[in-house]
Amino acid sequence: MSPTRFLSVPNLVVGLVAILSFSANSAESPFPDEIVQPTELGTAPLRLGRDYSILNLGNISSEMPGSQVEALLGPPADRTFHGNLSHWHYNVNFPIAGGDSELVCQYKIVFRPDGTVESTHWRRHTCENLAQTLTVPPPAEAKPEPKVQVVTLSADILFGFGESELTSQGKDRLREVAENLQAAYQNPMVTLIGHTDRLGSFDSNMGLSQRRAEAVRRQLAKSGLSNSAMIAEGRGETEPVVVCQTDQVEELKQCLQPNRRVEIEVFERRVGDSS
Template sequence: MMIFNKRVLLAGLVAASAALVQGCVTSYSENADGVNFPDIPHSYIEEGTFVDPEAVLRISRGQTKDQVRALLADPHFDEGLFGNREWNYIFNFYTDTVPEGYMTCQYQVGFNSEVLVERTHWKNPACADLLVPVEVEEIADDKVVTLSADVLFDFDSDVLRLEGRRSIDRFADVLTAEFKNPRLQVFGFTDRLGDDAYNLKLSDRRAAAVKQALIENGVSAYSIQAVGKGESNPVASCPGVSGNALKECLQPNRRVEILITEAP
């Protein structure tokens, strides 16, 4: 009898350990891309939390779990203690597009075998539009999409952020759906802070990064011209402003513009 009890106890410990490793969530549903998300009733915080959108934008490939936790806090589901490669959150974002005044979004961070950030997903694609809207504006006979460089890239970097790349993915979908034979000019711009020559090179690299992302989405390389414009064509001048206030005031100048024309 004593041997039997020990075996039962051992089996219970193994089951408990497996539960810790796998987490307690058992009910999932898929998004349009086939990515599984835990159902909200299994969350510790079913109502979600209001998160700073900038914190989500700063999630980048190669970050550790501690770095993700510093930006987003602990995941909102029982993800298990060991070996888990997905953290799931429920976030609320203020918006005037819905009667409630805010949208509830499920967000997932995926880690690789080295437990570093590898990917992110939204259950509802509309949530990505709240952070980085892709709007096509008509100017004369052309159409222009303007994206903030501060949203697309980290400071002093030409590597697209995860949400920045997702915005380029969505733009590529717009091209496919709304244009038959588009020609694109991708212009990178910086503010006037810093060395002129360095800013020109940075803007050129950023324009090239957007072009490459479009090519990876199936847009013909021959239809895209990428040009760095540096500090030229500012949309904000900010006279009499200095310090951090100047950097914030000049933000509209740090941008990527995509000019779209239909080829005959």
């Protein structure tokens, strides 16, 4: 795609009239009008722009240092000083719909005395609108939230009281769970958390909950879930769901039953998620 030629020597007279007319009538701040003398015109186009698609226009922001601006946009077409402010001018090519021509737009970056960006400006509103349309990427499609599920299984079904070896009923229940998870998830990540009641010592309950979680992981792996996608941990008696006050042993044991459990937390891992 070749840049539009705005003015050349064969059109000198017409071009000079156009420039002088433009200078007299255009008051679009903050671009001061300048009269171009005929002797400054050559055979090359008056303005040559760089294609907008190779410029990182949307990344220019306030406070950005000049070195970073130049790294993104390259050197400006020219640099001028107005008081203690530096002005960098770029000519940017935008495609014109319906043809292979281009519109060359003037883009100015004003720098503070400390060399950081103070403001940016387009010469024409049309150019500003084109820049917003063509250089601002569409919002990224929001990723769906991962599907999360928590399955709570009673330890009294999975294990004998105080035991960490699965019962036949417990194995059947876990095979059913594995089948359901494989049907619902393509790439599941599973966390298995063992819990106990407060009967017994703290350390023994912590160890029992860990062994139970690991037993569940082994059974789920045998039933088709990836062992490497499962984490087993024991939390002992630290996260009760009920608090019981009775002193009667059997009554207390029955009351604390909800605390004896294994929780299976599952979520769908996105593609590229290594967690």
